[in-house]
Amino acid sequence: MTALVTILQWFATSILPSHSENYEQLEPLYRFFLPVLACLILALMWHLTPNKYLKVGIPYVVERLNYHQGNLPILNAVVQFFGALVGLLGGLSIGKEGPAVHIGATFGSRLAQRFRLSHVGVDTLVACGVAGAIAAAFQTPLAGVLFAYEVIFHEYRLRLVLPVLLSVIVAMFISEGLLGRFDVFDFGMLHLPLYDIGMLAAYVLLVFTIVISSSSFYQIQRWLWRFSSTSAVVRFLFVGVVTGLVGLVVPEVLGGGYDSLNMALSGEQILIPLMVIVAAKVVLTSLSIGLGIPGGMIGPTFVIGGLIGAQVSLWVNTGMEPATEMSLFVLLGMAAMMATTFQAPLTAVVAMVEMTHTSQTIAPAIFVIVLSCTIIRILFHQDSIFVERLSALGLVSEWSPVQRVLRHHNVQTLGHKVKCFPELLHLEQARDFATNMIDYIAIQKGEEFFLVSVPEVLEQLNQLDLGPQPWLAFDAEHPSMDVLKALSGKKVGVVGASLSVPDLMRWLHEHNQQQVLVYYSSSQEYWLATSHRLHQMLFKD
Structure with a gap:
């Protein structure tokens, strides 16, 4: 995230006057051709890159x-x-926070x-990468944690907290070391007024x-989304031309x-009506993301919500100081727009x-957020835009209740540890089994594995008291002991530890098996997962 911001600032300040978002001071011709040129470069990138990436x-x-x-x-992250x-x-009209989430998640995934x-x-x-990206982007650590829970995993996992x-x-x-400590938006001093009918009416208008x-x-x-199969050149060029014309x-x-939102917060005059900017921002961001431009939506939703809040503060008169009133409604608008678009209410409250x-x-933030999220779900039947x-x-973006239960477990808590022998x-070694707390061993013969019961091995070992046995070698x-000559071991499959418990159940069902060995290459351990134990755990939970 910090690398993306640093490169952006370095390039943008060499192109734009004053600061990295000062497109207003560009010549009209540049304002038109800059988005078009960017989309042409993106179209070329998409043409040269294999589809799977x-x-x-x-x-x-x-x-x-x-x-x-x-x-x-x-x-894909590159x-x-x-x-x-x-x-x-x-x-x-895109944001950098969504791409940062993808890159952070990829870093966590590759490390795992x-x-x-x-x-x-x-x-x-992956959760660490996602949360770290949001924390670095806004310097809001708790909001980053909640974003990973609410937006990515759709559940709160206590085991991931630490x-x-x-x-x-x-x-x-x-982030602070490379970029310094910063506030993305300057809200100044906030003083919450007493609740009255006028203030509640203003909140309802905002909602x-x-x-x-x-x-x-x-x-x-x-x-x-119906145009996703259209050529990237056509889609991207259309985005560039429309963005340039609106710009x-x-x-x-x-x-x-x-910069526009900070201008509204500081009381500077914006020549274009705020709702015109809001409408244009909604259309251009939707157009860019909907037609496949590789950008994010988190930053634009903050800006859209903040500008809506600024406009509502100009429409109403709550009796507050103008600057304080503006800051309050901008803040509430940002939180409500984010919560409503991504269905992440706690993330929005904590970020605020x-x-x-x-x-x-x-x-007031909870009031506005809950009302907005409830209306959008019940009346508009709209979930998170990612969902x-x-x-x-x-x-499917969310797991079923059965899969949710299964994903809270791992093979070590459900299976039996198995030692592998030639x-x-x-x-x-066989005599040591009498003092070990293992029930099964795996015998490897070439590329195949056979499961053998430890009590049966010990029983065969006791037969030596009666004289030499045919399996003796x-x-x-x-x-x-030639184990497979002494006992009829049951052939068993082997899978990697990357499979989750639901994946193991699916594997057992697809291969019509009752058990499978799970190999952990990091510790070189084998664990036995059985369908009986998995179903037993599921019914118990």
């Missing part, structure tokens, strides 16, 4: 978690990084793959405007838009507290 963004992260054991290819960089430099961790370890490191908390603190240290904007934001994208008239919509360094506005995107692709088992002058 072009899937990027937060929905792709969720898809890989649910369907591919969290294995996120590194090349495409995400450079695609977002080109789009942001070109002034497209490198050390061959189980699916629980993969989930943990490593994820550590990751956001490390991300904060890195109504947020719901309409959030629904429009989703509906435009939903309509555009000629409303330059405030180019780029992230944070961390960005303002005060908890005074928690109560809706996956549903449109025919994919076909010729030294008698000294010598391995390098060590008296040994």
Whole structure:
């Protein structure tokens, strides 16, 4: 995240006057051709890159978690990084936080793959990467943790809390070390007024405007998803031309838009009506994301919600100081728009507290957020925009109750530890089984594995008291037992530890097996998973 921000600032300040989002001061010709040029570069990138590496963004992260054991290819993250960089430099109405989440999740996934961790370890490191990206982007560590829970995993996992908390603190240290401590938005001093009918009416007006904007934001994208099979050159060039044309008239919509929101907070005059900027921002961001531009939506939703709040504060008169009233409604608009679009209410509340360094506005924020999220769900039947995107692709974003229970367990807590031996088992090793707490051993013969009961091995060993046995053999002058000659071991399959418990149940069902060995290469251990034990655990839970 910090690398993306640093490169963006370095390039943007060399192109734009004054600061990295000052598209308003560009000549009209540049405002038109800059987005077009960026989209042409992106189209060329998409033409030269194999299709399997072009899937990027937060929905792709969720898809890989649910369907591919969290294995996120590194090349998709590379495409995400450079695609977002080109789009942001070109002034497209996208955000950098979504790409940062994808890149952070990929870093966690590759680390887990490198050390061959189980699916629980993969989930943990992916959550660390996601939370760290949000924490670094806004310097809001707790919001990063909640974002991983609410948006990516759709559940709260206590087992992930400690490593994820550590990751956001490390991300904060890195962000502050490289970029310094910053506030994305300057809210000034906030003083919450007493509640009265006028203030509640203003909150309701804000909710109504947020719901309409959030629904429009989703509906435009939903309509555009049908063109996903159209050539990337056509789609991207269309985005570039439309962005350039709108930028000629409303330059405030180019780029992230944070500067426009900070201007409203500081009381500076904005020549374009705020609702015009909001409408243009909703359309351009929906157009960019809906047609496949590799950008994010988190930053734009903050800007859209904040500008809506600024406009509502100009519409109403609550009796507060103008600057304080503006800050309050901008803050509430940002939190409500984010919560409604991504269905992440706790993330929005905590982000608001961390960005303002005060908890005074928690109560009105909860009121606005709960009302907005409830209306959008009940009346508009709209879920998180990421969930809706996956549903449109025919994919499931949330696990069923059965899968949810299974994913809370791992093989070590459900299976039996198994030791693996060659076909010729030294008698000294066999005698040690009497004092070991293991029920089964695995005998490896070539590429095949056979499961043998330890009590049966000990019973055969006792037959030596009656005289030499036909299974007796010598391995390098060590008296040994030819186990597969002494006992009829049951052939068993072997799978890697990356499979989750639901994947193991699916494997057993597809292969019509009752048991399977799970190999942990990091510790070189084998664990036996049986369908009987898995079903027993499931019915118990």
